[in-house]
Amino acid sequence: MPSIVVRMSSTAAPVSESDRIQSLDVIRGFALLGILLLNILGFGLASNGYFNPLVGSPQGLGFNFNLAVWASVDVLFEGAMRCLFSMLFGAGVVLFTTGLSAKAGVVHYKRQLWLFVFGLIDAFVLLWTGDILTVYAMGGALLYLARNVSPRRLLIAACLMLALLSLYAGVMGMSMGFARGYAHTMAAGESITAEEAQYAAAWQDFEADFLGEPAAIHEELTARRQSYSTAFIWTQSTLIEYFSFVVPAILFWDALVMMLFGMALFKYGVLDASRSLAFYGRLTVGGFAAGLSINGFEVARAFTTDFDLLAMFPYFQVTYHLGRLGMALGYTGLVMLICKSALLPGLRARLAAVGRMALTNYLMHSLICLFIFTGAGMSLVNELQRATLYLIVVAIWLVQLWLSPQWLQRYRYGPVEWLWRWLSYGTRPPFTRC
Numbered sequence: 001m002p003s004i005v006v007r008m009s010s011t012a013a014p015v016s017e018s019d020r021i022q023s024l025d026v027i028r029g030f031a032l033l034g035i036l037l038l039n040i041l042g043f044g045l046a047s048n049g050y051f052n053p054l055v056g057s058p059q060g061l062g063f064n065f066n067l068a069v070w071a072s073v074d075v076l077f078e079g080a081m082r083c084l085f086s087m088l089f090g091a092g093v094v095l096f097t098t099g100l101s102a103k104a105g106v107v108h109y110k111r112q113l114w115l116f117v118f119g120l121i122d123a124f125v126l127l128w129t130g131d132i133l134t135v136y137a138m139g140g141a142l143l144y145l146a147r148n149v150s151p152r153r154l155l156i157a158a159c160l161m162l163a164l165l166s167l168y169a170g171v172m173g174m175s176m177g178f179a180r181g182y183a184h185t186m187a188a189g190e191s192i193t194a195e196e197a198q199y200a201a202a203w204q205d206f207e208a209d210f211l212g213e214p215a216a217i218h219e220e221l222t223a224r225r226q227s228y229s230t231a232f233i234w235t236q237s238t239l240i241e242y243f244s245f246v247v248p249a250i251l252f253w254d255a256l257v258m259m260l261f262g263m264a265l266f267k268y269g270v271l272d273a274s275r276s277l278a279f280y281g282r283l284t285v286g287g288f289a290a291g292l293s294i295n296g297f298e299v300a301r302a303f304t305t306d307f308d309l310l311a312m313f314p315y316f317q318v319t320y321h322l323g324r325l326g327m328a329l330g331y332t333g334l335v336m337l338i339c340k341s342a343l344l345p346g347l348r349a350r351l352a353a354v355g356r357m358a359l360t361n362y363l364m365h366s367l368i369c370l371f372i373f374t375g376a377g378m379s380l381v382n383e384l385q386r387a388t389l390y391l392i393v394v395a396i397w398l399v400q401l402w403l404s405p406q407w408l409q410r411y412r413y414g415p416v417e418w419l420w421r422w423l424s425y426g427t428r429p430p431f432t433r434c
Contacts, residue, residue, distance in 0.1 A: 023273040023339040024095075026348050028088050029355030029404075030335055033397050034081035036365055037073055037390070042130045043369035044389045046220060046382045047238065048212040050130075051313060053302070055212065056386030069387040071303075075295040079314065079324030082132070084331055086255045089136050090143060090262030091271050097147040105144065111424045112140040118359065118416065123242075126366035127235045127374060132255070133362070135247055139256050143263065151267035158260035162325065165253060166318050173316030179203035180310065210309055221382050228376035250315060261325070270332065273339040280336045287330030294323030353404035357414030361400050368396060409433070 041050045049055030053074075057066035097108055119133030146154065179199035186192050186200050208216075223234035265271050270283075298319065302312035314320045338344055354361055371377030372392065384392075407414065411431055413421065421429045 021095075021272045022348070022352055023336060024088065024091065024271055025352035025355035026339055027084070027271070027332065027335045027351075027355070028358050029351035029353065030331070031081055031084040031088060032354055032358045032361055033351075033400065034077055034331075035085055035362075036393050036396060037077045038081060039128075039130060039365060040369070040389045040393050041386070043128070043366075043373050044381060044384060044392070045386070046212060046217050047129070048210055048217070049382070049386075052210055052212070052307075053312075053386075054307060056382070056384070056389070058385065066386040069390065071299045074299050075292065076327065078295075079320065080291065080327035080331065082254075083258045083324045083328040085132070086136070086139075086258035087262030087265065087328060087332075088271070089140065089255075090259030091266035093140055093143045093259070094147060094263050094266050097144060107424055108144055109141060111420065112137045114420055114423045115140065115359075118363070118420070122363055122366050123239055124236070126363065126370050127231055127376075128366040128369075129235060129238050129242055131366075132251070133359075134243070135251050135255050138252060139259050142256070143259055146260070146263065149263075151264045154260050154264035154267065158257055158264060161253070161257040161260065162321055165257060165321050169315055169320055170318035173310060173313075173318070175199075176203060176206065176316060177310055180207075183207075207309060210313070224374050224381045225379040226375045228374065231374040231376065254321075257321075258325070258328070265332070270336070273336045275336070277337065277340060280333045280340065283333030284330050284337060285333075287326050287328070287333055289326075289330075291323050291326030291328075291330055294319045294326060298323065350401045350405055353408050354400050356408060357404050357417060359420065360414035360416040361404065363416055364400065365396065 038050070041056075045056050053067055053070040057064065057070065093108075096111075097104065116134050116137035119131050119135075119137060122128050122133055123131040146157075149157075180203045182192050182196040183200040183203045186197065192200065220234060223230045225231075262271070269275055273280075298312070298314075298317060302308075305311040310316055339348065373379070373381040404414075410433060412418070412433060413429070413431065418429060418431050
């Protein structure tokens with residue numbers, strides 16, 4: 001499929017339908033659906049279930065279907081979908097801001113402000129404790145400063161940041177290893193220094209969060225299942241930690257480095273299906289070779305160490321960011337190959353529709369799961385096994401793959417996209433097609 005040329009404007013006018021790059025919409029739809037494979041764990045399991053594969057796997061340490069599903073998802077998708085989504089967001093910043101006037105810069109920052117507001121609604125109203133919209137809004141505000149940087153410099157900056165993140169993960173892993181040693185020493189009744197005792201306490205808190213203390217899990221599940229109001233109260237305390245520590249210490253940098261890669265790839269013409277088939281073939285093979293090797297090694301180590309916390313917690317692994325980037329690049333190459341070769345036209349059209357309504361569909365994930373898993377609806381949190389949760393994922397995929405093109409036949413934008421444009425530009429855009 002030939003790529004659609006994007007016409008850059010010197011005004012703040014929004015990109016029209018004829019200006020859209022279909023390959024970007026397709027891969028955005030793919031990433032949007034794929035990210036639910038991981039987010040469903042936060043929606044459907046106790047809060048320690050996202051990183052602890054034994055939650056939702058009642059058979060325990062022995063190899064079983066639930067752990068096989070965990071291993072497959074972890075190798076193929078964990079971190080990679082978030083990486084891909086972040087790369088596409090970075091590309092979107094370039095697409096929107098390139099060649100625009102100073103006035104359009106104001107529109108860009110209004111867009112990021114309202115995206116942040118949508119993220120707060122997702123977190124504090126729809127009760128999603130892993131909201132990424134707020135992180136992207138902060139990243140988008142910073143990335144505006146890099147909109148005119150050359151792709152080469154963007155790529156160098158991204159690689160340097162990736163190296164620093166990987167080094168930081170390795171240092172954190174070693175530090176927590178020492179902290180665990182101090183905790184074991186203290187538990188054995190041996191004396192340790194006051195500083196070592198602080199490290200030991202940090203390890204004990206982290207281990208308790210990961211393993212989940214029975215009383216705390218019972219309290220959490222009771223609150224999340226009982227009613228919307230009790231789930232709301234429990235979620236607020238969780239979000240305080242999320243926004244005060246997880247976002248500034250981990251997720252912001254996690255997203256920013258991949259946004260920089262996305263900006264560079266877009267400027268190099270990788271994301272609009274304009275490179276050669278041979279190029280995308282090499283990207284697919286190279287990306288998957290690196291990603292599958294690294295992720296496969298990490299999952300194998302988790303099994304061989306009986307799911308030792310230090311051996312499997314991703315942000316303690318120096319290879320984590322390399323593995324997820326490799327998989328994201330592999331998926332990028334594969335989707336671009338499909339687009340450039342005009343394969344699977346029906347599926348591409350549906351994925352493109354999902355991608356065009358990415359913000360609406362992302363928030364729809366939270367709304368649907370709010371009803372399924374919390375006391376606002378069916379109260380099924382932690383009632384289903386890990387593997388069973390993916391039946392819900394497939395059902396949501398089918399709904400969105402059917403609903404998105406149906407909606408766009410009648411309306412120009414997804415409902416949240418339409419509102420976002422209205423709030424950002426200050427004028428109400430046309431909504432219906434008639």
